[in-house]
Amino acid sequence: MNTHPIMAAGDPGSTDIWALANSPVLWFCALGVFAVIFVQCVLYTKAVKKAAPHVDMPLAEVKESFRAGAVASIGPSLAVVLVAIALLALFGTPAVLVRIGLIGSAAAETGSASISASTMGAALGGESYTQQVFGVAFMAMSLSGAMWMICTLIMTPLLKKGGNNLSKRNPAVMALVPTAALLGAFSALTIAELPKSNVHMILVFISAAMMGLCLYLAKVLHSKWLKEWALGISIVVSIIAAYFLHTA
Amino acid sequence: MTATPQLSSADASIARFEKQTSRYGRNTMLIGLALSLIGPIYIAFFSGLEITASMVWVAFLAVAGTFGVLWFVEPLTYFPILGSAAMYQAFMIGNISNKLLPAAIVAQSTIGAKPGTKRGDLAAVMAICGAATVHLTSLLLFVGVLGTWLVSLIPADIIEVARLYILPSLMGAVLVQSIVAMKSLRPTVIAIVLALVMNFVLVPMAPALAMFATAIVVISSILFSWVLRDGKKTYSSES
Numbered sequence: 001m002n003t004h005p006i007m008a009a010g011d012p013g014s015t016d017i018w019a020l021a022n023s024p025v026l027w028f029c030a031l032g033v034f035a036v037i038f039v040q041c042v043l044y045t046k047a048v049k050k051a052a053p054h055v056d057m058p059l060a061e062v063k064e065s066f067r068a069g070a071v072a073s074i075g076p077s078l079a080v081v082l083v084a085i086a087l088l089a090l091f092g093t094p095a096v097l098v099r100i101g102l103i104g105s106a107a108a109e110t111g112s113a114s115i116s117a118s119t120m121g122a123a124l125g126g127e128s129y130t131q132q133v134f135g136v137a138f139m140a141m142s143l144s145g146a147m148w149m150i151c152t153l154i155m156t157p158l159l160k161k162g163g164n165n166l167s168k169r170n171p172a173v174m175a176l177v178p179t180a181a182l183l184g185a186f187s188a189l190t191i192a193e194l195p196k197s198n199v200h201m202i203l204v205f206i207s208a209a210m211m212g213l214c215l216y217l218a219k220v221l222h223s224k225w226l227k228e229w230a231l232g233i234s235i236v237v238s239i240i241a242a243y244f245l246h247t248a
Numbered sequence: 249m250t251a252t253p254q255l256s257s258a259d260a261s262i263a264r265f266e267k268q269t270s271r272y273g274r275n276t277m278l279i280g281l282a283l284s285l286i287g288p289i290y291i292a293f294f295s296g297l298e299i300t301a302s303m304v305w306v307a308f309l310a311v312a313g314t315f316g317v318l319w320f321v322e323p324l325t326y327f328p329i330l331g332s333a334a335m336y337q338a339f340m341i342g343n344i345s346n347k348l349l350p351a352a353i354v355a356q357s358t359i360g361a362k363p364g365t366k367r368g369d370l371a372a373v374m375a376i377c378g379a380a381t382v383h384l385t386s387l388l389l390f391v392g393v394l395g396t397w398l399v400s401l402i403p404a405d406i407i408e409v410a411r412l413y414i415l416p417s418l419m420g421a422v423l424v425q426s427i428v429a430m431k432s433l434r435p436t437v438i439a440i441v442l443a444l445v446m447n448f449v450l451v452p453m454a455p456a457l458a459m460f461a462t463a464i465v466v467i468s469s470i471l472f473s474w475v476l477r478d479g480k481k482t483y484s485s486e487s
Binding site for chain 1: 323
C-alpha cells in the first residue's frame with residue numbers, strides 16, 4: 001500500500017501490533033523525549049550551580065544532592081523497568097518508554113488504553129486488539145498525558161503568583177476528590193476484568209493477593225524495596241500463573 | 249527574616265534562578281509535549297489505519313471522564329511540595345510520588361536542608377536531576393535495548409499469554425496498592441460497590457454503557473464519597 005520506506009504500512013484489521021508499534025518514527029519521537037529531559041537536567045544543573053553559592057550552599061552539596069537523588073532512585077527505576085518490560089508486548093517499545101517509563105504511570109496509561117479499547121468494542125491484548133484499536137488507544141492516552149502537561153504549564157505560573165488558593169480554601173475537596181477518583185477508576189478497571197473469563201477472574205485475585213502479601217511483608221519487615229517492587233512481583237507471578245492456566 | 253545585605257543577594261539570586269528555570273522548564277516541556285504527540289498522531293492518522301477523528305474523540309472523552317479531574321488536581325497537589333522549577337521536571341519525568349519525592353527528601357536530609365528553604369529547593373531540583381539521569385539510563389538500557397531483545401527471545405506463545413492477560417495481572421495489584429495507599433475506607437467501599445453494580449448489573453442490561461462505564465463509576469464515586477463523607481476524617485491525597 002505504502003511505497004515510502006519510512007511510512008509504517010498499517011492494516012486496520014491486523015493484530016500484529018509490533019509491526020506498527022516499533023516504527024522508526026515512534027523510536028525517533030521517544031528518543032526525542034529522552035533528549036529533552038536530559039537537556040532540561042543540564043540547564044537546571046547550570047542554574048542551580050549559579051544560584052547555590054549565594055544561599056550558602058557549597059558546590060559539594062550540589063553534587064551530593066545529585067548523587068543522593070540518583071542513588072535513591074535506582075530501586076524505584078528498576079522496579080518501573082520490570083513493569084515496563086511486562087507491557088512491551090501490548091504497546092511496543094517506544095510507546096512503553098514514553099508513556100509508562102516517563103510521563104505517565106503503568107496503571108493510569110494501561111487504564112486509559114483499556115478504556116479507549118472498550119469505546120471501540122474491543123479489549124486490550126485479545127483477538128479484537130487490532131492495529132486500529134492500538135492507534136486509537138495510543139492517541140487517547142497521549143492526549144490524556146498531554147492534558148497533564150498543559151495543566152502544569154498553565155497552572156504553575158498562576159500558582160506561583162496567587163498561591164495555592166483552592167487547596168487553602170477547601171482542603172477537604174482537594175483531598176477527597178482525587179482519592180475517590182483514583183479508587184473509582186481502578187475499581188472499575190479491575191472489576192471490568194472479572195467477567196471476561198475464569199482465567200481473568202483468577203488472575204485478578206492472584207495479582208491482588210500478591211500485592212497484599214508484598215505490602216504486608218514490607219510493613220512487617222520494614223522493607224522499602226519490597227514495597228517498590230510489589231507491582232512488578234505481582235505482575236510476574238500472575239503472568240506465570242496465566243501461562244499454566246492458559247495451557248492447562 | 250532580617251534584611252542583612254547577604255540575604256537580599258540570596259533573594260536576588262533565587263529570583264534569577266526561578267526566572268531562568270521557569271523559562272527553561274516551560275520551553276523544554278513544550279517540546280516534550282509536541283514530541284509525545286507527534287508519534288501517536290503519525291500512527292493514528294498517517295499509517296493507513298482508517299482511524300476517524302470521532303473514534304479518537306470518543307476514546308478521549310471516556311479517558312477524560314476517568315482521569316480528567318486528576319489533570320487539574322495533581323499539579324495543585326504537588327506544587328507546594330515541588331516548587332515551580334521542579335514542576336516542569338516532575339510532570340515530564342513521571343513517577344512523582346514513588347520516585348521523585350523520595351529522592352528529593354533523601355537529598356535534603358543528606359545535606360541537612362529543610363524542605364521549603366532555599367537550600368532545600370535547590371537540593372530537590374538537583375535530586376530530581378540525579379533521579380532523572382538514573383531513570384533515563386535504566387529505561388534506555390533495560391527496556392529500550394535489553395527488553396526489546398528479551399521479548400524477541402521469549403517464545404511467541406508466552407508473549408501471547410502476557411499480552412492476553414497483562415491487564416488483569418496489573419489491575420488486581422494496582423487496586424490493592426491504591427486502597428492501601430489511600431487508607432480511606434468509605435470511598436473504597438463506595439467505589440467497589442459502584443464498580444460491581446456497573447459491571448454486573450448495568451452493563452449486562454445496557455451494553456452501550458460499557459463505553460463510558462469507568463468514567464461513570466469515577467464521577468459517581470466522587471459524588472457519593474462527598475455526600476457520604478465522614479466529617480471527622482482527613483484524607484491524604486498521596487497516590
